[in-house]
Amino acid sequence: MRLPCCLCFLIASGVLARSAPAADPQDADAHIARATEHYGKQELDQAIKELDEAIRLDPKNALAFSCRGAVRFAKKQYDLAITDLDVAIRLAPGKPSSGYYIRGAAWYLKKEYAKGVKDLDEAIRLNPDDREALNSRAWAAATCPVAKFRDRAKSLNYAKRACDLDGWKNAFYLGTVAAAYADNGDFELAVKWQQKALEDRYYQKETGEEGPKMLKLFQEKKPYREEIGTSK
16 A cells, blocks of 8 residues: 555655754754755665754654654654654644654554544644645545545545645645545546646656556546555
């Protein structure tokens, strides 16, 4: 299973970008800033080392934990990411930067659909304009293999909101809105937006066989469903 956007790049960057540059090597924020730079270069191990030091210097720094969780998510270390984000949320509950969205994505990728949806809903409650959270929640509502987690109205509403906020330019969001239209039985629009998404080469690369498979299903007037996983 994969969410329809390149989470390894998009989720974490939204959190890491919150840190401000600093020069003092004994300042946790300095290490968070350097971690941001390493993350931008996809130097993930170096980013984690900087965040380890930030946490050593300031064990109650919620941002350091949420950033390390984001980097671990990018490394597909979902259990470690969840552990870090648990700490971040405990230290700074009720703040979008604590990482509800990233933790929700990690739970969802582990097929823990109930926990994933709950965190994604909380991320949207805290920040109704969080495009990534809206997109991922829409994807889950349209394509989750467990019927009780699907919601046709929510999938289309959230998918269109994410596209509106982005200007209908992000191919992954377009793939989500296509899936939402298909789940609502509007296969003409589903085909239109999936074809548009597939014009993007990066989307083609990241989705592999999934993107064309979705288009074929929509042309056959069938919705797309992810493969079943263990739901807890």
